[in-house]
Amino acid sequence: MNLRLGRVSKREHLLEVCIREMLPTEANKAAALESTIFGSDAWDVEVISACIVHPGFRFLGAALDDGKIVGHCCLAWVESGCEIVALGVLPAYRRDGIGRLMMREMVRLGRESGASRMSLNVRVDNCAAIDLYRSFGFEIAETVGDYYEDGESSYRMALSCASDIESVAVEDQVHPR
Structure with missing residues (x-):
């Protein structure tokens, strides 16, 4: 299991956050998190379980030092490269x-x-x-109509991994607002 540690601000203090692979035994936790974050667009526990164990996916969780999972993301390897198929953080930690x-971490893995x-879809609003995606060098490639269950469109965003994103300011510590 790969671990990446970072510090982020949470109002007045810093939190230790570990980005790590989710375990098959955590699929129910991930599904509950998914439901809170994405509502009607949430994946069910069967889809999450399949992603966690599939060798073509990396399903990562953002864990606080007390073990609480406050976000997750999923990266899939596809013919054209990598696709970020999920990224979400609990509202209180956004x-x-x-x-x-x-x-x-996903860009590094890709x-x-x-x-x-690398590519991803994001609600147009x-x-x-x-x-956030633009700060990593992703650009809007197209608009995909009726992408989400509620009929809303998405932007398909893409990043050429050959592009130089080393100059993007990505800090382990984000200063309080």
Whole structure:
């Protein structure tokens, strides 16, 4: 199990966060988290279980030092490279740098695997997520109509792994607002 540690701000103090692989025994926890984060778009426990054990996926959790899982992400290897198929953080922990830590880990994994391209879909009205993805060099490639269960469109965003993202400021510590 790979572990990546980081520190993020949580209002007045810093949190230790560990980005690690989720275990098959944590599928129910991940499904509950998924439901809280994504509502009607949430994956069920069977889909999450399949992603956790499938060799073509990496399902990672963001764990606090007390073990509480406050976010997760999933990276899939596809013919065209890697696709970020899930990224979410509990509402109480958003905008504290946890999503940034998970993104950094997924981009690192994609690049290390030799992927030439990474992609993802994001709701067109999710400005915070779009800004995060752009900060890593992702660009909007197209709009996909009726992508989500509720009929909302998504932006398909892409990153060329050959592009230089080393200059992107990705810190282990995000300073309090």
